[in-house]
Amino acid sequence: MSSPQEPGTPPKTGTTVQGWVRPGPTAKEQRYDVLLGLLLALAGVIGTELARGATPVHADLGFAGVEPYVLSAAGALALCFRRRWPIPVLLAVSVLFVVTGERATFAFTSNIVTQATAFMAIYAAVAWARDRRLMKVSVAVVFAVMFGWLTLGFVRALQTDEFKGGPNHTLLGPYVSGVIITLAINVLYFFGAYFWGRTSWGVARQRHELEQQAAELAAQQQANARRAVIDERLRISRELHDVVAHHISSIGIQAGGARRVMEKDPEAAKNALSVIENSSRTAVNEMRQLLGMLRAADPDLDEDELGAPVGKAPQAGADRLPALVVEASGEGLEVGFHQIGQPVQVPETISVSVYRIAQEALTNVRRHSTARSAHVTLRYLADAIEVEVIDDGRPKHAPVGSRLGHVGIRERVALLGGESEIGPRPVGGFRVRARIPLAAAPVGSGSSEAGSATGPGDPDSPSPDPVAGETDRSVPDREGAAQ
Numbered sequence: 001m002s003s004p005q006e007p008g009t010p011p012k013t014g015t016t017v018q019g020w021v022r023p024g025p026t027a028k029e030q031r032y033d034v035l036l037g038l039l040l041a042l043a044g045v046i047g048t049e050l051a052r053g054a055t056p057v058h059a060d061l062g063f064a065g066v067e068p069y070v071l072s073a074a075g076a077l078a079l080c081f082r083r084r085w086p087i088p089v090l091l092a093v094s095v096l097f098v099v100t101g102e103r104a105t106f107a108f109t110s111n112i113v114t115q116a117t118a119f120m121a122i123y124a125a126v127a128w129a130r131d132r133r134l135m136k137v138s139v140a141v142v143f144a145v146m147f148g149w150l151t152l153g154f155v156r157a158l159q160t161d162e163f164k165g166g167p168n169h170t171l172l173g174p175y176v177s178g179v180i181i182t183l184a185i186n187v188l189y190f191f192g193a194y195f196w197g198r199t200s201w202g203v204a205r206q207r208h209e210l211e212q213q214a215a216e217l218a219a220q221q222q223a224n225a226r227r228a229v230i231d232e233r234l235r236i237s238r239e240l241h242d243v244v245a246h247h248i249s250s251i252g253i254q255a256g257g258a259r260r261v262m263e264k265d266p267e268a269a270k271n272a273l274s275v276i277e278n279s280s281r282t283a284v285n286e287m288r289q290l291l292g293m294l295r296a297a298d299p300d301l302d303e304d305e306l307g308a309p310v311g312k313a314p315q316a317g318a319d320r321l322p323a324l325v326v327e328a329s330g331e332g333l334e335v336g337f338h339q340i341g342q343p344v345q346v347p348e349t350i351s352v353s354v355y356r357i358a359q360e361a362l363t364n365v366r367r368h369s370t371a372r373s374a375h376v377t378l379r380y381l382a383d384a385i386e387v388e389v390i391d392d393g394r395p396k397h398a399p400v401g402s403r404l405g406h407v408g409i410r411e412r413v414a415l416l417g418g419e420s421e422i423g424p425r426p427v428g429g430f431r432v433r434a435r436i437p438l439a440a441a442p443v444g445s446g447s448s449e450a451g452s453a454t455g456p457g458d459p460d461s462p463s464p465d466p467v468a469g470e471t472d473r474s475v476p477d478r479e480g481a482a483q
Helices: 027-054 067-081 086-103 105-109 112-128 132-160 173-261 266-297 318-328 348-368 404-415 475-482
Strands: 334-340 373-380 384-391 419-424 430-437 471-473
Touching (some): 027 067, 027 105, 067 086, 067 105, 067 112, 086 105, 086 112, 112 132, 112 173, 132 173, 173 266, 318 348, 318 373, 318 384, 348 404, 404 419, 404 430
Antiparallel strands (some): 334 471, 373 384, 384 430, 419 430
């Protein structure tokens, strides 16, 4: 069990990893360690030979005349396993470090490879040891032995008068000055390796925490996106219920009228029955189309995921866009409206979707943009209806939301077989555009009167002229009509 403030513990990042153990080195890191150990062993042998040539006194080569070379190479070769077995490597290198200092003084004092080997062993043990308690005990033992050996060296130097003074008379004298300098260098050497290793271990732990946080955030974002899709499908389902209810009501009225005039006016009864046939077929087709797409998009959805039903919102439609624009205007945002093409009867599922898309886009403009003005364009085309919302702003520097509203727009348009374009405009600002085809809608659907059996999908109905019906109204001109 790790202590509350273990060495190398990074600042709090929101996710606390208790008892974290650093993963072992990868195969690539182990190969790097082997290569490093071999190169340092070669450098150690060369450095020992150079130190032998530079020493002004006789260099004792010890056992078989190769002892200094073997000791230098052995310490470096131990580093081949510095990250795989960091604590045994630390202990082995420390023992060789002391033995080299006792048996081959020239190779110890003049060979920088020997000094670097001990430094790297301490660093690797602190940075890579998985058992932190064992690491602390091992480092404490090594440090105690090293500074005890250093103290023994000071005693020997005092006995042999190794620190001889020069012509300069100092305040502390040559011996005390030499002891202070040597002690300071060793403190920086050993504790520098320790704290560098602890920092490396802390960085690795913090990286692990950040990766864990990133995974959690990605999962949360995915769940939020799924929630947005579910909410959009729930709203579509409620609107589909309204559409079907409208057709059923129309069927009931027409059936009652046909029953009353069946004997007196058979032709009127025949027309009423025709309207009933078209309305029932339209309702069934629209319900089958949307519910089929909802189930095909995600067959694993269940009622537990969907949650409790929410209250039904008032029925909306493309014809209510002017009123929506009036409601969205104000508080520093001016919204204009532009209609192109002659209005035609549109299936209610499509009409409601056009309204919801514009509503979501205007909400995003107000919440997440610096725009001062926006414009809604509604286009009645020959085979489709298109709604476009543009603005002249930029995203706010404050949190700009999760863009889950865009997910809902794309989901709604895709379910109706249309295409959407959401993103920044080349000239500045932002655009949300959705085009929904009318050809895919069942014939006779829409908010038509009870006695009308034709719609925009009827081949006998004339195609709208997109120029003749063009209107461009500002917000003040519409306020009276929207009341």
